[in-house]
Amino acid sequence: MEDNGAKKCLLDHISFQVDDGEMLVITGPNGGGKSTLAKVLIGIEKAESGKIFLNGEDITDYDINHRANAGIGYAFQQPPRFKGMTVQRLLALAAGREMSDQECCKLLSDVGLCAEEYLNRQIDGTLSGGEMKRIEIATVLAKEHTLCIFDEPEAGIDLWSFSMLIHKFEEIHKEKKQSLIVISHQEKIISMADRIMVIDDGKIKAEGLKEDVLPCLNGLDKCHTCAGKAGVRA
Amino acid sequence: MVELDHVVEEVLKVINDNGFSQKGAFNLRQNGTSICHGDSEHIKIKKKTDKPGIDIYIDGDTKGEKVYIPVVVSVSGMTDLVYNDFYIADGADVTIVAGCGIHNSGCNESRHDGVHTFHVGKNANVCYQEKHYGEGNGTGGRVLNPVTNIYVGENSVFNLDTAQIKGVDSTVRETLVEMDKNSRLYVTERLMTEGDQTAESNIEVRLNGEDSSAQIISRSVGKGNSVQTFHPKAVGNNKCQAHIQCDSIIMDHAEIGSIPEIRARDLNAAIIHEAAIGRINDEQLLKLRTLGLTEEEAESVIIENFLN
Numbered sequence: 001m002e003d004n005g006a007k008k009c010l011l012d013h014i015s016f017q018v019d020d021g022e023m024l025v026i027t028g029p030n031g032g033g034k035s036t037l038a039k040v041l042i043g044i045e046k047a048e049s050g051k052i053f054l055n056g057e058d059i060t061d062y063d064i065n066h067r068a069n070a071g072i073g074y075a076f077q078q079p080p081r082f083k084g085m086t087v088q089r090l091l092a093l094a095a096g097r098e099m100s101d102q103e104c105c106k107l108l109s110d111v112g113l114c115a116e117e118y119l120n121r122q123i124d125g126t127l128s129g130g131e132m133k134r135i136e137i138a139t140v141l142a143k144e145h146t147l148c149i150f151d152e153p154e155a156g157i158d159l160w161s162f163s164m165l166i167h168k169f170e171e172i173h174k175e176k177k178q179s180l181i182v183i184s185h186q187e188k189i190i191s192m193a194d195r196i197m198v199i200d201d202g203k204i205k206a207e208g209l210k211e212d213v214l215p216c217l218n219g220l221d222k223c224h225t226c227a228g229k230a231g232v233r234a
Numbered sequence: 235m236v237e238l239d240h241v242v243e244e245v246l247k248v249i250n251d252n253g254f255s256q257k258g259a260f261n262l263r264q265n266g267t268s269i270c271h272g273d274s275e276h277i278k279i280k281k282k283t284d285k286p287g288i289d290i291y292i293d294g295d296t297k298g299e300k301v302y303i304p305v306v307v308s309v310s311g312m313t314d315l316v317y318n319d320f321y322i323a324d325g326a327d328v329t330i331v332a333g334c335g336i337h338n339s340g341c342n343e344s345r346h347d348g349v350h351t352f353h354v355g356k357n358a359n360v361c362y363q364e365k366h367y368g369e370g371n372g373t374g375g376r377v378l379n380p381v382t383n384i385y386v387g388e389n390s391v392f393n394l395d396t397a398q399i400k401g402v403d404s405t406v407r408e409t410l411v412e413m414d415k416n417s418r419l420y421v422t423e424r425l426m427t428e429g430d431q432t433a434e435s436n437i438e439v440r441l442n443g444e445d446s447s448a449q450i451i452s453r454s455v456g457k458g459n460s461v462q463t464f465h466p467k468a469v470g471n472n473k474c475q476a477h478i479q480c481d482s483i484i485m486d487h488a489e490i491g492s493i494p495e496i497r498a499r500d501l502n503a504a505i506i507h508e509a510a511i512g513r514i515n516d517e518q519l520l521k522l523r524t525l526g527l528t529e530e531e532a533e534s535v536i537i538e539n540f541l542n
Contacts (some may be wrong), residue, residue, distance in 0.1 A: 042524055044520055044524075063523075064520065064523040064524055065523045065524075065526050065527055065528050065529075068523065068524050068525060068526040069526045073524075074524045076517075076521060076524075079521065080515060080517035080518045080520075080521050082518055082536065082539060082540075083453075083481060083539075083540055084453065084539040084540040084541065084542050085535075085536075085539035085540075085542075086539075089539060093522065093525050093527070093535065094525050096525075096526060139525065
């Protein structure tokens with residue numbers, strides 16, 4: 001891929017599958033390629049080779065909006081601000097339809113915001129980083145997706161809101177049966193996963209069931225016990 | 235009730251968001267003539283005898299009432315000059331909905347120059363909304379040059395909300411505001427130009443009274459080869475506060491200039507100016523595209539909300 005004008009291999013031989021209703025947590029060191037992978041999945045970044053399938057449909061050549069309409073929801077790690085746009089308007093755009101005050105309030109409450117105060121707030125510099133992050137998550141929750149991708153949803157969120165967020169992920173995962181890819185360093189989120197994938201230096205270092213990969217996370221290089229079960233690729 | 239032709243009705247739909255109706259206090263001017271007008275219990279409209287235009291008297295018992303004074307120019311080649319004076323009594327609470335639309339299907343320039351002067355008493359609350367719009371498939375220019383003079387009395391609040399969204403080939407907007415003790419001013423200016431259109435806006439606010447305050451927000455989008463120039467000026471002649479914020483989105487080959495001027499003549503005057511010009515943020519486009527919008531749709535949503 002192009003990185004600042006130079007050709008670089010940012011992701012190499014990445015191949016994995018997320019089953020219906022499954023929650024995959026991607027973790028690993030900073031700069032290892034996790035966010036790049038998420039951007040490749042939604043179409044913000046293009047890979048030079050490889051294929052991406054969604055429900056058996058080859059979406060490799062789809063651009064961002066086609067992938068979104070095909071059923072991928074994506075929450076940015078650092079969401080952009082929109083001068084002049086209200087929170088309610090953004091949520092309506094995210095839902096793809098007009099939303100009542102009540103519906104918007106419910107969504108905002110789900111991410112830990114005191115809803116009525118925010119409906120007519122502009123998504124500009126008057127909102128804190130934490131508020132922006134929670135609104136960003138609400139934009140993904142505004143619509144049902146086949147696959148939701150969250151890039152470090154915990155960043156910038158206080159502990160109380162984080163607990164609510166965990167609850168929301170559980171709801172998406174267990175009740176709505178939507179597939180989830182969550183990029184995270186947070187232990188609580190990692191422990192919610194069905195499967196865990198560790199990415200470092202653009203490569204998959206480990207991938208497998210939570211119970212197999214979790215014990216190895218603190219010392220991946222030294223771990224031998226899970227190599228067979230989890231497919232550790234040290 | 236006067237029957238309006240189709241062109242006038244369509245233009246009025248655009249320049250009056252909530253629709254124009256011949257009820258209450260109103261005055262509709264078409265092609266240099268007042269074609270219908272009405273008074274209400276508290277708002278009286280009188281035709282000037284010495285020059286074209288009207289005097290609007292809003293008494294102190296006016297509470298939450300709206301007065302509509304739209305202008306439509308639908309003849310190609312016409313230059314319409316009008317003087318409208320508003321006398322707003324102490325304690326009045328009123329919304330004045332103005333606006334001008336030019337429909338030009340010919341090859342000659344159509345032009346409207348509206349000179350509006352507001353005399354606002356004490357403890358009044360005034361909201362003035364003005365939308366400018368041009369349409370028609372003629373080659374003749376559509377020109378609007380508004381002049382707005384506002385005198386805001388003690389403890390009064392004045393909201394000036396102006397928008398020029400589409401179809402005006404050339405505009406030079408002159409606004410002068412004089413503010414008395416403890417008065418407040420909120421100005422919101424929205425402007426979009428495209429093609430070879432030009433727009434110039436000069437706003438001067440003189441904060442003369444103690445504890446007066448002003449907030450001026452200007453948002454604009456320049457497309458095509460259009461040229462925009464903003465010259466906001468705040469002069470603090472007393473203990474006061476003023477904040478000017480000019481934001482512009484530049485597209486294509488447009489040119490946008492912002493020339494601020496802030497001047498303090500009192501030690502306790504606090505005046506701030508912020509200005510930014512830039513292209514549409516890529517991250518904003520990407521975010522909206524991840525919601526399923528095409529690039530064109532995303533761009534349009536960003537502009538629409540930015541100007542909202």
